[in-house]
Amino acid sequence: MNIQQLEYIVALDKHRHFLKASEACFITQATLSGMIKKLEQELNVILFDRSKQPVQPTEMGKKVIEQAKVALQETHKIRELVLESIAELTGDLRIGIIPSLAPYLLPLFLKDFMDHHQQVKLIINEMTTDKIKEKLKEGHIDVAILAIPLLDKELHEETLFYEEFYHYGQLKSDSATKKYIKPEDININKLLLIEEGHCLRNQVVNICQLRVKEDATMKLDYQSGSIETLKQMVDLNMGSTILPGLSVLTLNETQKAKLSTFVSPFPVREIGLVYYRHFTKKRTIEALRSSILRTIPETMLLKKNMCIIPVKQNSIFA
Numbered sequence: 001m002n003i004q005q006l007e008y009i010v011a012l013d014k015h016r017h018f019l020k021a022s023e024a025c026f027i028t029q030a031t032l033s034g035m036i037k038k039l040e041q042e043l044n045v046i047l048f049d050r051s052k053q054p055v056q057p058t059e060m061g062k063k064v065i066e067q068a069k070v071a072l073q074e075t076h077k078i079r080e081l082v083l084e085s086i087a088e089l090t091g092d093l094r095i096g097i098i099p100s101l102a103p104y105l106l107p108l109f110l111k112d113f114m115d116h117h118q119q120v121k122l123i124i125n126e127m128t129t130d131k132i133k134e135k136l137k138e139g140h141i142d143v144a145i146l147a148i149p150l151l152d153k154e155l156h157e158e159t160l161f162y163e164e165f166y167h168y169g170q171l172k173s174d175s176a177t178k179k180y181i182k183p184e185d186i187n188i189n190k191l192l193l194i195e196e197g198h199c200l201r202n203q204v205v206n207i208c209q210l211r212v213k214e215d216a217t218m219k220l221d222y223q224s225g226s227i228e229t230l231k232q233m234v235d236l237n238m239g240s241t242i243l244p245g246l247s248v249l250t251l252n253e254t255q256k257a258k259l260s261t262f263v264s265p266f267p268v269r270e271i272g273l274v275y276y277r278h279f280t281k282k283r284t285i286e287a288l289r290s291s292i293l294r295t296i297p298e299t300m301l302l303k304k305n306m307c308i309i310p311v312k313q314n315s316i317f318a
Helices: 003-015 018-024 029-043 059-085 102-116 129-138 199-208 227-235 282-295
Strands: 091-097 120-126 143-148 155-168 241-244 259-262 266-276 306-308
Touching: 003 018, 003 029, 003 059, 018 029, 091 102, 091 129, 091 282, 102 120, 102 282, 129 143, 129 155, 129 266, 143 155, 143 199, 143 282, 155 199, 155 282, 155 306, 199 241, 199 266, 227 241, 259 266, 266 282
Parallel strands: 091 120, 091 143, 266 306
Antiparallel strands: 143 266, 155 241, 155 259, 155 266
């Protein structure tokens, strides 16, 4: 039994097709088939049911494949430990980041990080919080930047900064001149939301104490996966929305006039770095953290007069 054989059975389990698995491993189909057959003979078990299309792992095969994934992750850690001992940071860093943060945070720190660590290749994917947790535990990404706390014992969290929430758009008519607003000053029936599956949606629900309501006067029920789309809808007087702090930095003066600040303690989302507890690239993580902290607005680093909004839906104002 060797590492290559373990990689081959994991690949076949993923693709469920000998040709596709062999192409993913950059070997011939005959080589892949032969190596897996040799492993089956060595273990004296059948790992895959070849009579089915697509190919299916047997019950014992499923158990062996799961253990193979663990073994491959541990082998990968050995390589990472060696790379971490080298003076200059090298290798790949696979980052997951939530969509409501990526367009605003990445342009701030990416150049700084890449200028300081030219031998590190960044591989960045936008994904929802649930998908990030899944990919971290599977070892498909190394670290994530997202709203915390996640309250997951398998994951390690480090706070980066605090992003204040603002209301964007028209308020109720009797609240229009207020310097600081409360959730009840918002016209809930005209509030535009980010779509289901995004943690930002849950946090907006928490801030505004939203409840499912039917209103015959509503002319638009719109949910978007993009903060920028929500901004444009508000600019067309189609409603209002809640924006996180980084997304308001690029607003023009006309747009800034539509912003309203909440009363103290100000609602914020806590943004952090999250990685699997047994992750070994600690120096690379620290380098990433340093770049972000160097480039984020200083006011977001201070924990003062704020109320951290939970990631899960749970109204804290009730």
